[in-house]
Amino acid sequence: MRQETAQEKAQHAAQETALTEAQQARIDRWLAQYPPDPAGRRSAVIPALHVLQDDNGGTLERHHIAALADYLGMPRAAVFEVATFYSMFHLDTACGRHKVNICTNISCWLNGADGLVAYAEEKLGVRLGETTTDGRITLVREEECLAGCVGAPMMVVDGHYHTHLTRERIDEILDGLD
Amino acid sequence: MSQEKVTIEIDGRTIGARAGEPLIEAADRAGIYIPRFCYHKHLSVVASCRMCLVEVERAPKPLPACATQVADGMKVATRSAGALDAQRGVMEFLLINHPLDCPICDQGGECELQDQALGYGRGVSRFVEGKRAVADEDLGPLVATEMTRCIHCTRCVRFLEEIAGDQELGGMHRGEQLRISTYTGEPLRSELSSNIIDLCPVGALTNKPFRFRARAWELLSFPMVSVHDGVGSHLSVHTYQGRIQRVVPRECSTINETWIADRDRYAIEGLAAPDRLREPLVKRYGEWHTAGWEEALSAAVAGVRRVLEGHGAAGIGALLAPHATLEELYLGGRVVRALGSANVDHRLREGDVSDQEQAPPFPYLGGTIAELEQADAVLLIGSYPRHEQPLIQHRLRKAARAGAQIMALGLRRFAWNFELAEEHAVAPQHLVSELAAVAQALGERKQRKLPQALRGLPGGSVSEPARAMAKRLLAGERAVVLLGNQALSHPQAATLRALAALIGEWSGGRFGVLAAAANSAGGWLAGALPHREVAGRPSAEQGLAADAMVRAQLPCYLLHDVEPEHDLWDPAAADAALRQAEHVVAVSSFASERLREVADVLLPLGAFGETAGTYVNTEGRWQSVRGVAQSYAEARPGWRIWCALAQLLELEGFAYPDIAAVHAEIAGACRDVQPSSRYPAELRSSGATSADGGSSSAPGRASGQGSGVTLALAGAVPIYAGDALVRRSEPLQQSPLAARLEAVVAPETAQQLGISHAETDEATVRVRVQAAAAEALELPLVVSSTIPAGTVWIPAGLAERAQLGPPFGTVTIEAL
Numbered sequence: 002m003r004q005e006t007a008q009e010k011a012q013h014a015a016q017e018t019a020l021t022e023a024q025q026a027r028i029d030r031w032l033a034q035y036p037p038d039p040a041g042r043r044s045a046v047i048p049a050l051h052v053l054q055d056d057n058g059g060t061l062e063r064h065h066i067a068a069l070a071d072y073l074g075m076p077r078a079a080v081f082e083v084a085t086f087y088s089m090f091h092l093d094t095a096c097g098r099h100k101v102n103i104c105t106n107i108s109c110w111l112n113g114a115d116g117l118v119a120y121a122e123e124k125l126g127v128r129l130g131e132t133t134t135d136g137r138i139t140l141v142r143e144e145e146c147l148a149g150c151v152g153a154p155m156m157v158v159d160g161h162y163h164t165h166l167t168r169e170r171i172d173e174i175l176d177g178l179d
Numbered sequence: 180m181s182q183e184k185v186t187i188e189i190d191g192r193t194i195g196a197r198a199g200e201p202l203i204e205a206a207d208r209a210g211i212y213i214p215r216f217c218y219h220k221h222l223s224v225v226a227s228c229r230m231c232l233v234e235v236e237r238a239p240k241p242l243p244a245c246a247t248q249v250a251d252g253m254k255v256a257t258r259s260a261g262a263l264d265a266q267r268g269v270m271e272f273l274l275i276n277h278p279l280d281c282p283i284c285d286q287g288g289e290c291e292l293q294d295q296a297l298g299y300g301r302g303v304s305r306f307v308e309g310k311r312a313v314a315d316e317d318l319g320p321l322v323a324t325e326m327t328r329c330i331h332c333t334r335c336v337r338f339l340e341e342i343a344g345d346q347e348l349g350g351m352h353r354g355e356q357l358r359i360s361t362y363t364g365e366p367l368r369s370e371l372s373s374n375i376i377d378l379c380p381v382g383a384l385t386n387k388p389f390r391f392r393a394r395a396w397e398l399l400s401f402p403m404v405s406v407h408d409g410v411g412s413h414l415s416v417h418t419y420q421g422r423i424q425r426v427v428p429r430e431c432s433t434i435n436e437t438w439i440a441d442r443d444r445y446a447i448e449g450l451a452a453p454d455r456l457r458e459p460l461v462k463r464y465g466e467w468h469t470a471g472w473e474e475a476l477s478a479a480v481a482g483v484r485r486v487l488e489g490h491g492a493a494g495i496g497a498l499l500a501p502h503a504t505l506e507e508l509y510l511g512g513r514v515v516r517a518l519g520s521a522n523v524d525h526r527l528r529e530g531d532v533s534d535q536e537q538a539p540p541f542p543y544l545g546g547t548i549a550e551l552e553q554a555d556a557v558l559l560i561g562s563y564p565r566h567e568q569p570l571i572q573h574r575l576r577k578a579a580r581a582g583a584q585i586m587a588l589g590l591r592r593f594a595w596n597f598e599l600a601e602e603h604a605v606a607p608q609h610l611v612s613e614l615a616a617v618a619q620a621l622g623e624r625k626q627r628k629l630p631q632a633l634r635g636l637p638g639g640s641v642s643e644p645a646r647a648m649a650k651r652l653l654a655g656e657r658a659v660v661l662l663g664n665q666a667l668s669h670p671q672a673a674t675l676r677a678l679a680a681l682i683g684e685w686s687g688g689r690f691g692v693l694a695a696a697a698n699s700a701g702g703w704l705a706g707a708l709p710h711r712e713v714a715g716r717p718s719a720e721q722g723l724a725a726d727a728m729v730r731a732q733l734p735c736y737l738l739h740d741v742e743p744e745h746d747l748w749d750p751a752a753a754d755a756a757l758r759q760a761e762h763v764v765a766v767s768s769f770a771s772e773r774l775r776e777v778a779d780v781l782l783p784l785g786a787f788g789e790t791a792g793t794y795v796n797t798e799g800r801w802q803s804v805r806g807v808a809q810s811y812a813e814a815r816p817g818w819r820i821w822c823a824l825a826q827l828l829e830l831e832g833f834a835y836p837d838i839a840a841v842h843a844e845i846a847g848a849c850r851d852v853q854p855s856s857r858y859p860a861e862l863r864s865s866g867a868t869s870a871d872g873g874s875s876s877a878p879g880r881a882s883g884q885g886s887g888v889t890l891a892l893a894g895a896v897p898i899y900a901g902d903a904l905v906r907r908s909e910p911l912q913q914s915p916l917a918a919r920l921e922a923v924v925a926p927e928t929a930q931q932l933g934i935s936h937a938e939t940d941e942a943t944v945r946v947r948v949q950a951a952a953a954e955a956l957e958l959p960l961v962v963s964s965t966i967p968a969g970t971v972w973i974p975a976g977l978a979e980r981a982q983l984g985p986p987f988g989t990v991t992i993e994a995l
Contacts, residue, residue: 063362063363076345076347076349077362077363078336078346078347078348078362079346079349081351081363085351085362086352086353
């Protein structure tokens with residue numbers, strides 16, 4: 002009996018840590034675009050993390066990192082470095098249905114981004130990096146330049162750019178999210 | 180890097196340099212110090228700390244000296260107003276988030292940040308805002324963290340990636356949040372991990388066991404040599420009030436560069452183990468009594484005399500640890516010979532020494548350690564240097580990174596930290612025939628025939644891996660063939676030596692033996708052998724080798740720093756022999772339960788650092804050290820103990836005034852000894868045993884009785900189990916590399932045992948292991964495809980498996 006459970010546990014662990022065939026195929030398409038050496042395989046780490054994050058409801062878990070590191074032949078710590086460096090990856094945190102990134106880099110900051118962040122935080126009742134209790138919106142951690150300076154202040158909601166923000170525009174956009 | 184010589188000027192001094200070398204290296208060579216944190220000569224250049232900013236003529240702004248390549252005519256100012264200003268600016272930034280906890284920081288007094296803040300910083304901080312704090316991480320029992328002190332130089336990250344071979348740490352998050360971490364919180368697994376303590380320029384990573392023991396300026400530093408493998412890494416031992424407090428590496432570019440293994444650093448934690456022998460003990464009527472030295476020595480001598488009278492000199496045998504000093508090994512051997520016996524040996528973990536008559540003066544690496552990194556094709560036979568000689572592994576890894584084809588022919592697959600060109604694991608009874616196949620494949624290409632004594636391939640077929648290995652060896656211009664610890668303790672080690680030497684010769688390269696212990700080579704020179712005296716002079720009388728001594732069940736054994744349940748090739752036979760013996764004298768630093776059971780007299784021996792002596796490493800280099808620590812309680816240096824025994828036994832020629840006199844005698848005798856790694860195959864007298872080891876029962880088949888499966892047994896001594904001191908080091912024993920006693924089998928074998936089991940690292944099933952007539956042993960079972968089918972891998976050198984006998988053999992296994 003004890004042996005059975007242990008076996009199941011091992012199988013379960015193996016399933017959990019493995020990449021699915023479909024995921025491997027999608028990662029392989031990215032790998033094909035880089036040189037076939039170890040350095041080239043490393044180059045695919047960002048798109049590959051996106052593949053795993055998209056399949057997992059917008060967040061990454063540690064076992065994804067381990068499986069991807071093994072697949073790409075990278076040290077695990079190196080994949081953790083990438084996954085923790087970019088604000089577009091959400092490691093070890095539950096995310097809401099919508100991700101809102103308010104830029105606070107120099108152009109937006111000069112145009113009052115700090116006040117907008119404070120407004121959004123108050124409106125949603127969460128701080129940067131947190132998710133509303135109803136699981137609707139994640140206010141992504143402090144965001145650096147998102148390359149929309151021409152329309153500062155700006156934010157990105159689920160990959161879509163919204164420029165020339167005001168409190169009213171923020172109300173409008175956030176209230177429109179389901 | 181080009182070899183082109185150029186001339187540059189630093190601070191007005193004209194110096195020569197190689198075009199393209201880092202400016203900081205040229206400055207270091209000229210003795211011009213440029214401050215630095217992230218730069219290290221053995222690590223890649225990242226120029227992340229900016230501390231080494233200097234002014235270069237015609238450059239628009241200060242340049243980092245570590246990442247600036249030297250060019251002809253370059254004019255550099257390291258102390259100009261502009262350079263000093265830049266350095267001061269960097270220093271101020273570095274100190275913004277650094278806590279001012281120097282009074283309670285272990286690094287205080289030997290801290291690069293402290294020194295450079297004094298030398299290059301400003302006296303007053305202008306920063307009044309709050310400093311950041313970073314959560315600590317538990318990196319295991321060896322390295323303590325205080326990550327708030329980290330300045331992100333990334334030396335530790337680069338070391339683990341570039342030298343240790345597995346990037347276990349990384350720079351997580353970014354900007355203000357950047358922190359050095361494993362992220363997962365797992366302990367470091369590298370056998371070289373603790374070098375990051377020395378690399379860390381601040382107090383972020385410190386020596387965990389040493390924490391708060393002493394301040395850097397209270398310590399006295401003495402040069403020392405490591406005694407835990409045949410490399411002989413250079414160490415500095417730091418003492419406080421006569422006690423060893425810590426060990427740090429001492430630079431030696433030709434042996435250990437600036438690194439040491441964790442084993443070299445933390446073994447000292449075993450020095451004050453609870454079972455350390457404090458004073459001489461004498462057993463009377465089965466009870467131990469504390470005795471003075473005089474009384475204990477008299478008891479030891481009286482017993483020896485009784486045996487001499489009752490059984491003659493041949494009844495006396497001495498087993499001397501291969502990590503004892505050269506002087507101890509020499510005196511031990513001479514005492515036994517002066518008594519009329521030749522039963523003396525230091526090859527405690529070797530089972531086949533049948534080639535000893537033809538053997539070279541000592542087991543020799545065949546060249547220097549540093550040369551290994553120049554090799555372009557390497558064949559490792561029964562060797563896992565990563566755990567056996569970690570700094571040999573470092574050289575091999577450097578070779579591999581430079582493109583060398585490194586191949587392993589062994590008894591299982593291991594977790595190498597570089598890409599192997601070939602890895603072939605075979606059951607122990609097939610190792611000889613596989614190696615013969617490599618030789619045969621070489622012979623076919625070179626039109627040479629294997630000597631008669633080494634033939635015996637079934638059908639003369641050469642396996643694919645053997646052919647590939649031969650091909651790669653021949654393709655190499657600087658081929659190296661190395662025999663490791665597992666091959667040396669193989670039951671057909673002599674045949675392996677002959678074949679490996681032949682392969683080395685035929686591949687046009689060099690052949691070498693990787694010495695397992697600090698004086699595996701020295702023991703040969705010192706004459707701690709049954710067939711040779713000092714400097715390889717033939718022994719007048721032929722004695723018994725270590726294993727034969729054990730099997731002969733002599734009436735009297737003299738042990739020097741030996742724990743029979745761990746250190747002998749066949750611990751089961753050793754136990755039986757010592758139990759039946761009339762008189763056992765153990766010169767030992769520790770008194771384990773088992774040793775107390777079998778010994779009659781225990782003489783406390785000065786341990787590492789407490790005694791002067793000489794070690795001869797695997798490349799034949801003699802290294803003498805002084806005793807630097809106070810003797811522990813009543814413990815005395817081994818050479819004095821042997822001299823005292825000799826004098827009480829009224830033997831001539833043991834009145835040495837000091838250890839230098841003993842050393843001079845050995846060194847004088849060995850003056851003309853030429854190292855060699857020739858093991859002439861043609862001269863082998865005993866004739867090779869049949870290629871398949873002649874084991875009667877074919878492993879891998881279900882045996883008659885019960886549901887047991889007969890398997891070939893193989894095993895190696897784990898990295899932290901090699902000697903008494905290492906075994907008693909708590910931090911090492913708590914680390915992830917500490918030995919786990921388990922039986923490991925291939926998935927196919929597991930199926931034979933009736934266990935359909937996914938491959939897993941964790942043992943979930945237990946098995947009963949039975950060797951010969953011994954009592955069965957219950958062990959956890961691990962299934963791993965690193966093990967050849969039909970083999971069970973059980974670590975050797977562990978007391979708990981002593982009843983299984985030698986590391987190799989045949990066992991029956993049954994699932995529970």
